[in-house]
Amino acid sequence: MSKLRVNFKKLALMAVGLVCLFATSACSKSSQKNLYQADQQTKTITWGIKSDTRLFGLMNIKNGKSEGFDIDLAKALTKKIYGQDAQAKFETTTITTKIPLLKNGNIDAVIAAMTITPERQKYVDFSKPYFNAGQSLLVKEGSPVKSIADLNQKGRVVLAVKGSVAVANVKKYAPKAKVLEYDDYGQTFTALKSGQGDAMTTDNGILYGIAKENPGYAVVGGTFTNEPYGIAVNKGQKQLLAAINKALSELKADGTYDRIATKWFGDVAGFDLKGAKGE
Incomplete structure (x- = not known):
């Protein structure tokens, strides 16, 4: 593999720093603003999602909307946090754009089959694992x-x-x-x-x-790694992160998580729903 390919991830993460360097005011505003309180006023959370990944987030060509496990879970989390009349908004992200969009305040949180890693934790904070992938x-x-x-x-x-x-x-x-x-x-x-x-x-x-x-x-071959997915928020958004963690635990306890997981993965042969939930 070439050095260019080996260093791609590092370059992508460096891009986050460059975004903040050339858009300092936006990054500063995003990190200082209490998103939990702001979203409470509008009863809306803007989520960064995937639109190219079946079962998690895939664009429906008939209606132009992304559908999947992540999207349904984001909707349930939003309502659990702010009430049944709360709304979830969605912005499509990619591997290289999700963190910059979060840092710039374009989105409030990322739920996009995003693996929790020490490198990513330098730039964002993660919720408890919501899907134990491998x-x-x-x-x-x-x-x-x-x-x-x-x-x-x-x-x-x-x-x-x-x-x-x-x-x-x-x-x-x-x-x-x-x-x-x-x-x-x-x-x-x-x-x-x-x-x-x-x-x-x-x-x-x-x-x-x-x-x-x-x-x-x-x-x-089964799984040869443990790669749990987490919901990412910008550094400093402790209140929003705490609310997401609390809501996630409640959704797992009241059966909502199971219903969503069964909807998307229940007919996939060999898929371990309890393992994905972390039980």
Whole structure:
């Protein structure tokens, strides 16, 4: 892998600093403003979400709206925090834009299949894990690749999304494999279909969504990492973070979380709902 690819994640995170450097007033205003109190006045939370990931957040071409587990959970959290008449607003984000948008105050929180990592915690604060994901592999049915160990040899090629945690994990667990990186999951899966690699890798939940829509492909090998998703808020937004954590616990206790999870994952063979919930 080239140095450019290896350093992509670092460059993306450096971009956050540059955003704040050239938009100091916006970043300062966002960090000083109490978003919990501001949102309480409007009864609205603006969430950063994904629009390219089946089951979590995917654009419905019929109505132009993103749909998925993250979106439904965000709506439930909003109502649990501010009441049944509260509204959730959504802004589409990507791997490289979610933190800058949060730092600049364009969004209040990010719920976008976002893995909690020490590097990201330098820039944002995370809620308790709301989905316990783990990295896995997607292959064509009949592939000789059955686990991450099968990829740890010269000549094997793994496909992943640029800047994702998955890239670093492949380097750790299958250092002999070559990694090709693409801009999004759609491009990555297209590369797998065209035979450019032996396996696609990312979180198991995302891979199950792709496999569900594409007969002939299977998720194999279980999970070889623990990659919990968290809801991100800007540094200093302690009141909003506390409210999100409290609401999340209540949704898990009253059965709302289970209903949402069952809606999106209940018919996916082999998916562990209790494991995803953290039980």
